[in-house]
Amino acid sequence: MNENRRLRWGLIGASNIAKTYMISAINAQPDSEVAGVFSSNPQRGERYAKENGIPKHYSALQQLLADPEIDIVYVSTTNEHHKSQTIAAAKAGKHVHCEKPIALSVSDAEEMVRACAKAGVVLGTNHHLRSKPAHRKVRQLVEDGAIGKVLAVRSYFAVYLPEQSQGWRTTKPEAGAGVVLDITVHIADTLRFVLGDEVEEVVAITSQQGMAEGPIEDAVMGVMHFRNGTLAQFHDAFTVKHALTGLELHGTEGSLYAEDVMTQVPKGRVYLRRDHKIDEIPLGESENHYVHLVRQFNQAVKGGGRPFASGEDGLKSLAIAAAVLESARTGRKVAVGDSLSLGYTKA
């Protein structure tokens, strides 16, 4: 693709995440803009386009996909639509940036990865936490050996789900409701990223703490066992009002503490503790990380590298979340790799 070409994004889904972060992140790039939006409700689509300065709105997905002006689609509908919309977009020759969880099952995600590869389009997953300066710094420190061999991780992304985000997340199993597909999938991806390693097996227990309906879990704790031996403890919840989020990595030569980092805004602190001395590590960036992530996606579309989180990453992180659900359901330890049949690149 021509390096100077301005990329036009079409939104599939008149969603809150697009309105809050992604439209501004796409329009912040010198080489891209949001050109259109599809909503299943034409009135809502029209209103959404007007309110968000989007030139076109489409009342049928096929209209958006047939529009030669659209280069990339951003799929941010509820989770049960991700598969069919991604595959339709790939068949229409559009690059796809898809929300997480990339799909509702590992086999669906595999179909999506295959369809995009076959069509020769880029598939990315919006695992935005990877692109946060704090997580990039932690990954770099781990790679540089700052804490030696990583033995243990503790991660905590237990928050209170705001009322406006409850809805389908707490009531609709068919849309992939529940904290595991909403939050644990992000944690799985972030841990894979900072450790540069893959999860072999998981054990987990879920709970219904009063926010989600019926059997839908709104809290989970568990452990992921990585290939190189790292044990990673996780606590994710929709129900915890006052806790900070964070990540601790404990290695043979030191420990890293990333505080207040599982957020959508550019904040958080990273500390390195070695020999009883603790130092704050400068992060040196204040740009919103969704902007950073879209920049890298645009570059991937133009032929320069890969998206921050690829379709394969979405698939592998989903496979871990699926194993967590299976472990909670059966009360057993579950191997992650068994259900995966594609060949993969490094996390």
Ligand code: NDP
């Ligand atoms: P929303 O509930 O805001 O939007 C999802 C869909 O719901 C929209 O596509 C829209 O359908 C429909 N919808 C929106 N408003 C209304 C309404 N007033 N009445 C009826 N239907 C409505 O979802 P989110 O933005 O919270 O999440 C969307 C996706 O993004 C999910 O996959 C979620 O997991 C993911 N997400 C990712 C985040 C990240 O940082 N990576 C953060 C938050 C969410 P239609 O388009 O047909 O109009």
